[in-house]
Amino acid sequence: MNPRMRGTAGILTLCLLLSGCWSSSAVEDLDMEVAVALDSVEPHTSGEGQGNSATGSSQESKLACTFQIINPTGVGGKSAKGGQGKKSDMYYNMTATTDSVFEAVRALSLRTNRQIIGHHLKVIIIGDQLAHTRKISELTDMFSRDNDIRLSTLVLISKGQAKKVLEEAPPDQIPAFLVDNIFKNRKRNIRIWKPLNIAKISGYLHSNTSFLLQNVIPLGKEPLFSGTGVIKGETGKLIGYLSPQELEGVNWLTGNGKGGVLKAYDPDNHSLLTYEIKSMESKLIPKMTNGKLSYLVKINSTGRVTEAFTPHGLVLSDSLLSKYNHMLEKRVEFLVTESVDKLQHNLRADPVGFGKSLHIHHPAEWKKVKDHWEETFSQIPITYEIKILIEEYGASGTTTD
Numbered sequence: 001m002n003p004r005m006r007g008t009a010g011i012l013t014l015c016l017l018l019s020g021c022w023s024s025s026a027v028e029d030l031d032m033e034v035a036v037a038l039d040s041v042e043p044h045t046s047g048e049g050q051g052n053s054a055t056g057s058s059q060e061s062k063l064a065c066t067f068q069i070i071n072p073t074g075v076g077g078k079s080a081k082g083g084q085g086k087k088s089d090m091y092y093n094m095t096a097t098t099d100s101v102f103e104a105v106r107a108l109s110l111r112t113n114r115q116i117i118g119h120h121l122k123v124i125i126i127g128d129q130l131a132h133t134r135k136i137s138e139l140t141d142m143f144s145r146d147n148d149i150r151l152s153t154l155v156l157i158s159k160g161q162a163k164k165v166l167e168e169a170p171p172d173q174i175p176a177f178l179v180d181n182i183f184k185n186r187k188r189n190i191r192i193w194k195p196l197n198i199a200k201i202s203g204y205l206h207s208n209t210s211f212l213l214q215n216v217i218p219l220g221k222e223p224l225f226s227g228t229g230v231i232k233g234e235t236g237k238l239i240g241y242l243s244p245q246e247l248e249g250v251n252w253l254t255g256n257g258k259g260g261v262l263k264a265y266d267p268d269n270h271s272l273l274t275y276e277i278k279s280m281e282s283k284l285i286p287k288m289t290n291g292k293l294s295y296l297v298k299i300n301s302t303g304r305v306t307e308a309f310t311p312h313g314l315v316l317s318d319s320l321l322s323k324y325n326h327m328l329e330k331r332v333e334f335l336v337t338e339s340v341d342k343l344q345h346n347l348r349a350d351p352v353g354f355g356k357s358l359h360i361h362h363p364a365e366w367k368k369v370k371d372h373w374e375e376t377f378s379q380i381p382i383t384y385e386i387k388i389l390i391e392e393y394g395a396s397g398t399t400t401d
Contacts, residue, residue, distance in 0.1 A: 030072070030114055030115050030116075030117050031069045031108075031112060031114045031115065031116045031117070032069060032070050032072065032117055032119070032120050033067045033068065033069050033116055033117070033118050033120070033121055034068050034069070034070050034091070034120055034121060034122050034123075034174065034176035034177065035067075035068035035121070035122055035123045035124070035125065035166055035175065035176030035179070036065060036066065036067055036068070036101075036121065036123075036124045036125070036143075037065075037066040037068075037124075037125045037126075037127070037158075037161075037162035037163040037165065037166050038063055038064070038065055038066075038101070038124070038125070038126045038127060038130055038139055038162060039063070039064040039066070039127035039129070039130055039161050039162050039163055040062075040063070040064070040127060040129045040130040040133065041062040041063065041064050041097055042064075061099040062097055062098065062099050063097070063098060063099060063100075063101065063104065063130065063139075064095055064096075064097050064163065065095065065096050065097070065098070065101055065104035065105075066093050066094070066095045066162070066163040066166060067093065067094050067095075067096075067104075067105070067108065067116070068091055068092075068093050068166045068174070068175060068176050069091060069092055069093070069094060069116075070090065070091045070120075070174060070176075071089060071090055071091060071092070090172075090174055091174050091175075091176075093163070093166055093167065094108055094111065094112075095163065096108060100142075101139070101141075101142040101143070102142045102146075105118075117148060118143075118146060118148045118149040119148055119149075119150070121143075121149050121150065121153045122153065122154065122176045122177060122179075122180040123153065123154045123155075123156060123176055123179050123180055124140065124143060124153060124154070124155045124156070124198075125155075125156045125157070125158050125162040125165055125166070125179070125216065126139055126155070126156070126157055126158065126162055126213075127158050127160065127161050127162040127163075128157060128158060128159050128160065128229065128238055130162075131157055131229065131231075131237060131238035132237060132238050132239075133237070134237070135205075135235070135236035135237055136155075136201065136205060136231055136236050136237070136238075137202075137205045137206075137236050140155060140198055140201065140202070143198055144198050144199075144202055149198075151197060151198045151199035151202075152197045152198070152199070153197055153198050154179075154180060154183070154195050154196065154197050155196055155197065155198060155201055155213060156179065156213055156214045156215070156216050157213045157214070157215050157216075157228070157229035157238060158215065158216055158217055159215055159217050159226070159229070159241065160217055160218075164218045165179065165216055165217065165218050165223050167218070168218060168220070168221040168222070169221065169222070169223075170221065170222060175223060178222075178223060179216055179223050182216075182223070182225055183195045183214075186257070186258040186259065186260075187258045187259040187260075188259060188260060189259075189260045189261070190248050190251050190252075190257040190258075190259070190260030190261065190262070190277060191225070191227075191244045191245075191247055191248050191251075191260070192214070192225055193212055193213075193214045193228050193247060193250075193251070193256070194256050195214070196211065196212075196213060196214070201213075201231075204231070204233065205236055207233070208233040208234060208236075209233045209351075209355075210230065210231060210232055210233040210234075210349040210350055210351040210374065211231050211233070211351045212228040212229065212230060212231070212242065212247075212250070212351045212352075213228060213229045213231060214228055214229075215227050215228050215229050215241060226243075226244055227241055227242050227243045227244045227246065227247045228241065228242045228247050228250075229241055230242060230343075230347050230349055230351055231351070232347075232349050233349070233351075233374070234374070239347055239349065240346070240347045242339065242342065245335065245338070246335075246338060246339045246342060247339075248260075248335055248339075249335035249336045249337075249338055249339030249340075250336075250339045250352055251280075252280065252282065252299055252301075252332050252335055252336050253282060253284075253297065253299070253336045253339060253340065253352055254282055254352050254353060255280055255281045255282030255283075255299070257277060257280050259276070259277050259278070260276075260277050261274060261275070261276060261277070261306075262274075262275040262277060262303075262328060262331060262332065263275070263331070264324075264327040264328050264330070264331040265327075266323075266327065267327075271308075271309040271310060272307060272308075272309040273305065273307070273308055273309075273324055273327060273328070274305070274306045274307035274308075275303050275304070275305060275306070275324075275328050275388070275390070276303050276304050276305075276306045277301060277303045278301075278302050278303045278304065278391070279301060279302045279303070280299070280300070280301040281299070281300050281301075282297065282298065282299045282300075283297070283298045284297055284352075284353060284354055284357040285297070285298065285357070285361070286354075286357055286358045286361050286362055286365075288362060288365060293358070293365065293369075293376075293380055294380060294381045294382070294383070295354060295357075295380060295381070295382045295383070296382075296383055296384075296385060297336070297382060297383070297384045297385070298385045298386075298387075299332060299336070299384065299385070299386045299387070300386075300387045300388075300389075301332075301387070301388050301389070302388075302389045302390075302391050303388070303389075303390065303391065303392075304390065304391060304392035304393060305324070305390055305392070305393040308324070308393070321390055321393065324390060325388050325389065325390055328388040328390075329386045329387065329388045332386050332388065333384050333386050336384060336386075337384070340382060344377060344378045344379075344380075345378060348374055348375070348377075348378045349374055350373065350374050350377045354377055354380070355370070355373045355374075355377065
């Protein structure tokens with residue numbers, strides 16, 4: 001090959017290497033949605049400036065879809081003038097009203113010259129009024145089909161209007177990222193349910209299995225995790241709530257808690273005992289006795305004393321620690337019993353896995369009751385065996401008898 005041909009080949013090779021991606025877009029030309037809030041439409045809500053509804057759609061079928069979009073030039077915490085970033089610099093919300101989530105996304109194209117992309121979507125929050133009347137599968141269908149949206153996107157319920165959760169956040173924070181990251185505090189607080197993403201809830205919905213979704217509400221300028229919503233497997237809709245205390249009981253029942261605090265009070269003098277959970281595990285054991293089904297729930301935990309308001313500065317002794325173990329066990333039993341009673345007799349739903357345990361241990365019996373399991377579940381007797389072990393009790397008051 002002569003030198004001229006070699007030179008031409010080299011130039012062509014460099015052009016190929018330096019050409020880049022033909023479909024790339026500058027980040028400044030994109031709108032990156034990081035959260036979506038779905039609400040029912042308030043009566044007499046004006047559609048001005050919002051997406052058009054499908055022809056013939058009723059008010060009841062409409063959705064108010066609020067999209068949280070981050071400003072790529074503002075998320076670094078600095079404004080364009082070099083000062084500290086403000087909320088308006090970091091993110092903004094856009095709402096479209098229609099009967100189709102996908103149409104709502106495209107309706108935003110009437111109001112912005114930038115392309116909306118969902119690659120970075122973190123959370124989907126569903127308002128309770130909408131979740132009571134519409135199936136969760138319908139509300140999340142578009143997100144599960146869209147190739148641009150990750151199935152790891154988390155889904156939550158909001159007792160009230162979901163869009164309000166996205167309206168406020170502490171300084172220099174974005175509500176979508178804040179809600180997403182609160183789940184990281186499960187080791188610190190037992191009143192946080194396990195995060196459920198699109199992929200996981202799709203499995204529950206397709207199998208008609210009841211499940212729990214974390215409830216998040218606005219508290220001033222901050223989001224607050226407050227119990228869970230209960231999604232009925234048979235209908236795929238929200239049927240009620242578990243309070244923060246009832247969620248605490250469910251985490252003990254299922255062993256899903258990663259850590260947190262358990263408080264108990266001495267019945268003799270009402271002094272406070274605070275126990276830090278280091279580990280917990282639970283087993284739901286189905287038993288068949290003379291053709292009758294019952295359950296034994298075994299719960300074990302180890303932890304440490306973090307506060308003990310003992311009277312008159314009494315040192316922690318072996319006998320007192322034994323008493324404390326018993327106090328904590330009774331407290332866990334109360335929490336678990338309260339939660340199960342509500343699930344069995346009020347909500348008549350099994351979102352915690354009793355049916356799954358029966359399916360594993362007694363598949364023949366499961367086949368008999370699976371078509372009406374939650375009705376059967378509401379009548380099953382349940383007993384508890386709880387073991388709490390205090391392994392540590394701090395540097396003070398360590399004297400034993």
